[in-house]
Amino acid sequence: MMEKANNWQSTADRILARVVAVQMQADEGAPVRDLVSTDEANRVLHHSLLAIMRHRAVLDWCIDRVAARDVRPRLRRVLRWGLCQLLYMESLPPAVAVDTCVRFVKRRHDVREAGFVNAVMRRLADAGRERLLADVAREAPPHVRLELGEALYRRWAARFPGDELERLAHLCLVPAPVIVRLRRGAPMPQLECLTPVVPPPWAQEEMLWSCLDAAAFFRSPEHARSDFYIQDPATLLAPRLLAVRPGERVGDLCAAPGGKALALAEALGSVSGLFCLDRSLHRIRLVLENFAPSGGCHAVVGDAAMPPFPPRSFDAVLLDVPCSNTGVLRRRPDVRWRFSSLALAELVALQGGILRGTADLVRPGGRLVYSTCSIEPEENGAQVRRFLAERGDYLLDRDEEVLPGPDHDGAYAALLRRQG
Numbered sequence: 001m002m003e004k005a006n007n008w009q010s011t012a013d014r015i016l017a018r019v020v021a022v023q024m025q026a027d028e029g030a031p032v033r034d035l036v037s038t039d040e041a042n043r044v045l046h047h048s049l050l051a052i053m054r055h056r057a058v059l060d061w062c063i064d065r066v067a068a069r070d071v072r073p074r075l076r077r078v079l080r081w082g083l084c085q086l087l088y089m090e091s092l093p094p095a096v097a098v099d100t101c102v103r104f105v106k107r108r109h110d111v112r113e114a115g116f117v118n119a120v121m122r123r124l125a126d127a128g129r130e131r132l133l134a135d136v137a138r139e140a141p142p143h144v145r146l147e148l149g150e151a152l153y154r155r156w157a158a159r160f161p162g163d164e165l166e167r168l169a170h171l172c173l174v175p176a177p178v179i180v181r182l183r184r185g186a187p188m189p190q191l192e193c194l195t196p197v198v199p200p201p202w203a204q205e206e207m208l209w210s211c212l213d214a215a216a217f218f219r220s221p222e223h224a225r226s227d228f229y230i231q232d233p234a235t236l237l238a239p240r241l242l243a244v245r246p247g248e249r250v251g252d253l254c255a256a257p258g259g260k261a262l263a264l265a266e267a268l269g270s271v272s273g274l275f276c277l278d279r280s281l282h283r284i285r286l287v288l289e290n291f292a293p294s295g296g297c298h299a300v301v302g303d304a305a306m307p308p309f310p311p312r313s314f315d316a317v318l319l320d321v322p323c324s325n326t327g328v329l330r331r332r333p334d335v336r337w338r339f340s341s342l343a344l345a346e347l348v349a350l351q352g353g354i355l356r357g358t359a360d361l362v363r364p365g366g367r368l369v370y371s372t373c374s375i376e377p378e379e380n381g382a383q384v385r386r387f388l389a390e391r392g393d394y395l396l397d398r399d400e401e402v403l404p405g406p407d408h409d410g411a412y413a414a415l416l417r418r419q420g
């Protein structure tokens with residue numbers, strides 16, 4: 001028993017130190033997803049970070065209620081981790097969670113601060129999980145209870161009726177499964193760690209699986225052979241709408257890391273007519289890595305708002321623009337705290353510039369699909385309507401907004417046809 005407690009303690013010590021370091025970087029603007037997706041990230045660290053990011057509002061509300069004074073950011077990071085163990089992780093005995101936090105602060109900071117952390121953690125541990133969560137349900141403001149940043153809460157509350165808002169917010173708190181898509185031509189997998197997923201209406205012809213044991217999947221020969229691409233079903237909406245055909249010249253002009261480009265290449269049956277552009281050199285390298293098993297692709301670093309291609313270069317263009325990511329909160333929980341009207345306005349301007357900059361690249365009679373993984377109307381339907389008002393030579397064929405569901409993320413895609 002004693003030995004088990006010591007193991008917990010030393011594991012908890014290591015995890016807390018890493019989590020606090022990563023939280024600091026996240027506070028400085030690095031998205032959590034990028035910080036945890038490194039080789040050194042282990043499963044527990046990953047889960048702790050995502051849980052803290054998901055539940056930040058509730059964690060802070062509980063901490064502030066019992067703290068007798070303002071909580072310094074460096075102590076708050078430790079307390080968030082400790083309380084997250086008590087409320088949502090439950091794998092660590094409460095006494096170990098309290099002790100880990102106190103020892104960490106004593107070692108890193110000073111004894112007085114450790115005393116403060118001890119007092120807060122003890123009060124939280126004494127109250128216990130059930131009572132703390134009942135207090136949240138009864139007394140916390142709705143944006144805290146639903147774990148949404150205030151700006152995002154105000155928008156969604158104005159748009160979605162009460163029940164739908166609750167449903168959507170709760171859905172966005174459920175960790176997303178790892179979904180893998182079998183590449184065309186790859187053999188049927190015989191893996192116990194995969195269970196088939198019923199594809200959504202826009203991806204009926206795809207073979208999708210949910211990964212029950214990601215570690216076993218990543219060790220499998222099927223993964224080593226790149227038989228699969230890890231891809232939420234919502235990301236298939238845009239390539240399906242573009243419906244490219246063999247022999248076409250296709251531009252994917254916000255291409256990295258390349259999930260949609262791979263789906264386009266499969267439909268084309270070849271990579272020779274596919275041109276992938278992205279503004280980021282680092283991210284275009286990811287496209288090349290993802291295309292390595294298929295023999296590479298044309299990959300270009302450039303700005304889609306001023307693209308390095310002559311007019312009428314393509315039969316079909318995919319524009320999967322940078323966006324606020326509000327359709328993918330399950331996978332990127334920190335997005336809910338980063339969302340702001342100012343950031344949204346900047347993104348809308350960037351997206352508009354990319355749309356305007358690429359419109360001439362489509363040949364008359366060709367197609368352009370504009371897509372996002374946002375569910376905000378300004379980035380989706382309103383953006384497309386503004387474009388159509390400016391460009392009389394384009395018509396909207398159809399568009400579709402998918403809200404996040406239990407089996408897929410949220411997404412938007414519009415199919416635009418150039419007349420002529």
Ligand SMILES: C[S@@+](CC[C@H](N)C(=O)[O-])C[C@H]1O[C@@H](n2cnc3c(N)ncnc32)[C@H](O)[C@@H]1O
Binds near residue numbers: 277283
């Ligand atoms: C939503 S991601 C694309 C995801 C990609 N379509 C896929 O399926 O893997 C948006 C991409 O746009 C790129 N980007 C942002 N601004 C850009 C610009 N002005 N021109 C080209 N690419 C840009 C980003 O680097 C990012 O890789």
